[in-house]
Amino acid sequence: MVEHRDDFGSKLGMWLFLVTEILLFGGLFIAYSYMRARYPVEFHHAGAELNATLGVTNTFILLTSSLSMALGIVAMQRGQELWSRILVGCTVLLGLVFLCIKGVEWAAKFHHGLYPDSARILTLPQGERIFYGLYFSMTGLHGLHVIAGMGVLSVMLVMMLRGRIHPGHYTLLENGGLYWHLVDVIWIFLLPLFYLAA
Amino acid sequence: MNSSTTSAGMGFLADEGPRRGLMAWLTSTDHKRIGILYLWSMLAFFMVGVGVGVLMRLVQLDTFHHLVTARTYNALFTVHGVIMIFLFVVPGLPAVFGNFFLPILIGAKDVAFPRLNLASWYFYIAGAILALLSLFTGGGAPDTGWTFYAPFSLQTGTNVTLAVFAAFVLGFSSMLTGINFITTIHRLRAPGMSWFRMPLFCWSLYSTSWIQILATPVLAITLILVMLERLFGIGIFDPTKGGDPLLYQHLFWIYSHPAVYIMILPAMGAISEIMPTFSRKPIFGYTAIAFSSMSIAGVGSLVWAHHMFTSGMSEFANMVFSLLTMIVAIPSAIKVFNWVSTLYKGSIDVQPPLFYALTFIFLFCIGGLTGVMQGALSINVHVHDTYFIVGHFHYVMFGGTGFAFFAALLYWFPKMFGRMYSKKLIIAAWFPLFVGFNMLYFGMLVLGMQGMPRRYYEHLPMFHAGHQVVTVGSWLLALGLVIYLVALIWAARKGPRAEGNPWGGVTLEWTLPSPPITENFEEIPVIDHGPYEFRKGGQHG
Numbered sequence: 197m198v199e200h201r202d203d204f205g206s207k208l209g210m211w212l213f214l215v216t217e218i219l220l221f222g223g224l225f226i227a228y229s230y231m232r233a234r235y236p237v238e239f240h241h242a243g244a245e246l247n248a249t250l251g252v253t254n255t256f257i258l259l260t261s262s263l264s265m266a267l268g269i270v271a272m273q274r275g276q277e278l279w280s281r282i283l284v285g286c287t288v289l290l291g292l293v294f295l296c297i298k299g300v301e302w303a304a305k306f307h308h309g310l311y312p313d314s315a316r317i318l319t320l321p322q323g324e325r326i327f328y329g330l331y332f333s334m335t336g337l338h339g340l341h342v343i344a345g346m347g348v349l350s351v352m353l354v355m356m357l358r359g360r361i362h363p364g365h366y367t368l369l370e371n372g373g374l375y376w377h378l379v380d381v382i383w384i385f386l387l388p389l390f391y392l393a394a
Numbered sequence: 395m396n397s398s399t400t401s402a403g404m405g406f407l408a409d410e411g412p413r414r415g416l417m418a419w420l421t422s423t424d425h426k427r428i429g430i431l432y433l434w435s436m437l438a439f440f441m442v443g444v445g446v447g448v449l450m451r452l453v454q455l456d457t458f459h460h461l462v463t464a465r466t467y468n469a470l471f472t473v474h475g476v477i478m479i480f481l482f483v484v485p486g487l488p489a490v491f492g493n494f495f496l497p498i499l500i501g502a503k504d505v506a507f508p509r510l511n512l513a514s515w516y517f518y519i520a521g522a523i524l525a526l527l528s529l530f531t532g533g534g535a536p537d538t539g540w541t542f543y544a545p546f547s548l549q550t551g552t553n554v555t556l557a558v559f560a561a562f563v564l565g566f567s568s569m570l571t572g573i574n575f576i577t578t579i580h581r582l583r584a585p586g587m588s589w590f591r592m593p594l595f596c597w598s599l600y601s602t603s604w605i606q607i608l609a610t611p612v613l614a615i616t617l618i619l620v621m622l623e624r625l626f627g628i629g630i631f632d633p634t635k636g637g638d639p640l641l642y643q644h645l646f647w648i649y650s651h652p653a654v655y656i657m658i659l660p661a662m663g664a665i666s667e668i669m670p671t672f673s674r675k676p677i678f679g680y681t682a683i684a685f686s687s688m689s690i691a692g693v694g695s696l697v698w699a700h701h702m703f704t705s706g707m708s709e710f711a712n713m714v715f716s717l718l719t720m721i722v723a724i725p726s727a728i729k730v731f732n733w734v735s736t737l738y739k740g741s742i743d744v745q746p747p748l749f750y751a752l753t754f755i756f757l758f759c760i761g762g763l764t765g766v767m768q769g770a771l772s773i774n775v776h777v778h779d780t781y782f783i784v785g786h787f788h789y790v791m792f793g794g795t796g797f798a799f800f801a802a803l804l805y806w807f808p809k810m811f812g813r814m815y816s817k818k819l820i821i822a823a824w825f826p827l828f829v830g831f832n833m834l835y836f837g838m839l840v841l842g843m844q845g846m847p848r849r850y851y852e853h854l855p856m857f858h859a860g861h862q863v864v865t866v867g868s869w870l871l872a873l874g875l876v877i878y879l880v881a882l883i884w885a886a887r888k889g890p891r892a893e894g895n896p897w898g899g900v901t902l903e904w905t906l907p908s909p910p911i912t913e914n915f916e917e918i919p920v921i922d923h924g925p926y927e928f929r930k931g932g933q934h935g
């Protein structure tokens with residue numbers, strides 16, 4: 197087929213894809229709001245159990261990563277390819293830090309016997325079980341998106357090194373950035389819903 | 395295909411690119427080849443679904459009742475539903491005719507993302523393979539019905555997890571197609587091809603794609619939650635853990651009602667192409683049809699809970715959803731009136747595509763009107779979960795989308811394959827199809843009114859006669875399908891060569907040779923008039 201390049205078109209496609217991602221989480225947000233209206237007290241109690249410090253730290257990490265991503269694209273626009281690579285690399289690393297902190301948090305919960313269907317969880321009031329069910333599903337799904345985002349950005353890095361993404365043609369990098377910002381935005385909603393629910 | 399001897403003038407069909415034979419098909423990003431890949435794979439799954447359906451009907455006869463156990467019967471109706479919905483009607487017309495004709499109709503050389511387009515087909519095949527695997531692995535074929543209702547879908551020992559994952563992958567495929575089409579329509583229209591110069595099939599694909607994008611993710615997350623529930627027991631749909639199965643129903647239908655419009659809108663679009671061509675007359679009420687597609691997409695997203703009138707929702711919610719359901723019937727009716735008005739004072743040429751399109755209108759009217767009946771709360775309470783629903787649904791999905799698919803295939807077949815089928819054979823197939831169809835599904839409407847519940851393995855003696863009529867109908871229908879398909883498969887291989895414009899159509903695809911060349915257009919056309927102007931004597935006068 198003819199090589200046909202349409203930067204606006206590929207960004208439009210990316211935005212449409214982001215819409216589907218938002219709606220994917222939208223289903224979970226519906227479930228959350230319904231369950232929270234049904235079990236307000238239990239959500240309050242269970243929310244107090246979460247480690248808000250770790251949650252807030254992770255928020256800062258993700259926000260910083262979004263900043264470095266945005267700067268990486270600006271650097272590319274200005275033709276500073278080396279800076280762009282470094283900044284995108286930082287973004288991936290910050291994603292990794294986020295995942296590590298998340299891992300520590302989940303491990304602590306598991307250690308306390310708090311995981312879906314565990315003996316301890318089944319002794320909790322129903323509303324708290326649902327809270328943890330949603331907590332693990334939503335942060336877990338978000339974690340998968342972080343991993344996917346890191347994967348995408350790593351591919352971008354390789355493409356930058358091979359010269360397939362360069363200051364003359366970097367729509368892919370912008371699309372990768374859009375995806376990363378989406379992952380960030382979803383977390384911004386998760387933080388108050390779970391960590392600040394108490 | 396045997397290319398060397400007969401490849402002259404076979405356009406894209408003869409252009410294999412760097413690879414040969416089957417690999418040329420499996421690696422091509424040409425939207426036309428992808429459309430044909432979809433066509434054959436979908437027809438194969440469709441025939442499997444038909445086979446399962448015929449078997450289900452057979453079991454309702456005394457003689458063959460013990461052919462399968464009650465459990466297998468549950469698996470049969472689940473598999474029939476999953477195959478027909480997710481592998482045939484949802485991808486349906488967009489995947490085959492949308493892929494093949496959308497770029498041509500708007501004067502483009504391909505879709506916006508050709509490689510993503512091929513990837514969508516692979517997702518489709520992967521989903522299909524997973525669905526087939528789910529029948530033979532784990533706890534055996536799922537027995538929940540295609541709706542996977544909680545809490546039963548959480549408890550059953552059958553392989554629901556894999557089946558649900560298959561549906562998830564298929565949903566992904568359909569979503570990617572939606573993204574591709576919207577971008578294509580926004581970005582790749584030929585110069586002068588303004589929105590209101592687009593053929594109506596493009597409008598219907600545009601509204602369908604929006605539903606695919608807006609509704610499918612909700613299904614995806616619902617299915618993910620079912621999988622999480624079965625694997626880890628998170629409890630959200632499980633009433634014993636404080637969850638709510640009604641939440642499942644809401645989330646499921648938020649997708650699955652709009653999905654009905656994913657299935658029917660492109661069908662309506664294809665009919666809107668066929669009617670003017672065989673009436674030799676512009677379509678009546680172009681803008682009304684275009685906007686009714688969009689309003690069906692809009693209002694259709696707000697009616698999902700009419701599947702749940704007996705689930706114990708509040709009376710008020712029932713009333714609201716009943717009203718909205720009535721409202722969504724209006725744009726559908728507008729289309730029917732416009733198609734019929736297009737025929738008025740036209741010079742009608744009854745060729746096979748029109749014959750099948752008229753059948754579509756007739757069957758779709760029965761399907762639509764029975765739908766309005768169920769929208770009324772007082773009737774719904776009585777016919778809920780009976781054969782009436784099954785009959786109604788098949789009138790819309792099979793009589794509607796199915797027949798529109800057959801009509802569209804007959805209309806575009808000469809363009810796609812460069813060969814013509816035997817019109818006599820196709821008309822001969824119509825008789826068993828039509829008679830069998832109505833025996834089968836009108837019989838179901840009657841049985842449902844009498845109180846026969848759906849998905850039951852056994853039935854009371856009072857329903858005996860009805861079941862016999864219905865089952866005989868299923869044989870006739872299957873016979874008609876076989877004749878239809880044999881006629882087309884034979885034609886695709888050996889049929890006489892078709893001319894560029896066998897029907898005298900005026901939309902862009904008829905300006906091209908049959909089959910079109912790989913690039914579609916030697917030169918991108920410049921459009922200076924609407925899509926259905928017959929008097930000017932062709933598109934590029």
Ligand SMILES: [Cu+2]
Nearest residue numbers: 651698700701
């Ligand atoms: Cu519905």
